[in-house]
Amino acid sequence: MKSLLKISFAAAVLGVFFTSCKDDDDYQTIESVDKVKIDSVKIVSDTMSVFSVQSIRTYSTYASGCEGFYGYDYIHKSDFERDVTAYQYFTNGICTQASHQSANQINFSPQKKGNYTFRFWNGDNNWITKTIVVE
Numbered sequence: 849m850k851s852l853l854k855i856s857f858a859a860a861v862l863g864v865f866f867t868s869c870k871d872d873d874d875y876q877t878i879e880s881v882d883k884v885k886i887d888s889v890k891i892v893s894d895t896m897s898v899f900s901v902q903s904i905r906t907y908s909t910y911a912s913g914c915e916g917f918y919g920y921d922y923i924h925k926s927d928f929e930r931d932v933t934a935y936q937y938f939t940n941g942i943c944t945q946a947s948h949q950s951a952n953q954i955n956f957s958p959q960k961k962g963n964y965t966f967r968f969w970n971g972d973n974n975w976i977t978k979t980i981v982v983e
Contacts (some may be wrong), residue, residue, distance in 0.1 A: 876941035881918050884908045884936035885971035887949070895981045898961055902980070903953045906968060908934055913945030917952045928962045933969040958982040 890905040910916055918937040925931055932954065958964060961982050967975040 876914070876939035878918075878937045879940050880938045881935050882938070883969065884910065884915075884917075884934050885974075886932070886934050886968040886976060887970070889966075889968050889976050889978055891978055891980065894979065895983065896958070898958055898982055901955050901957045903955055904966070904978075905951050905953045906932070906934060907949055907951050908936070909947055909949050910936060911947050912943040913948070914939045914941050914943040917950050920952075920954060922954065927960065928964050930964065930966045931969070931975075932966060956980070 886906045886908055888907045890907075892902060896902050908917065915936050915938055918935040921931075921933040921935065923931040923933075934952070956964075958980075964980045964982060966978045966980070968978070970976050
């Protein structure tokens with residue numbers, strides 16, 4: 849009985865070892881991340897209520913299929929000011945697609961009444977400015 853347990857345990861360990869050492873190159877690795885300018889911004893309503901939620905869509909253009917949306921840097925400059933910068937990833941894959949545009953979104957849920965100013969990075973020192981009035 850003990851030898852059967854030992855053989856079973858050894859087979860399980862070897863199975864895990866060989867499975868974990870499998871060379872699987874069916875994925876692309878992110879090589880780097882960098883800023884991508886936001887071409888345009890769509891806000892459904894420039895007036896909203898406290899604690900409600902509104903999606904703010906941003907649109908950016910990527911040069912190839914090896915580039916895409918990575919995430920946002922969302923900075924609270926003050927209670928009512930936000931700076932938003934989008935980031936793109938670059939992969940090591942084979943790039944077959946030409947340039948493409950992507951839409952992404954931020955969900956905004958204000959906690960106080962006031963005029964919120966959003967600045968979206970549009971390259972160099974340029975910003976797209978949008979204001980949302982929260983009542």
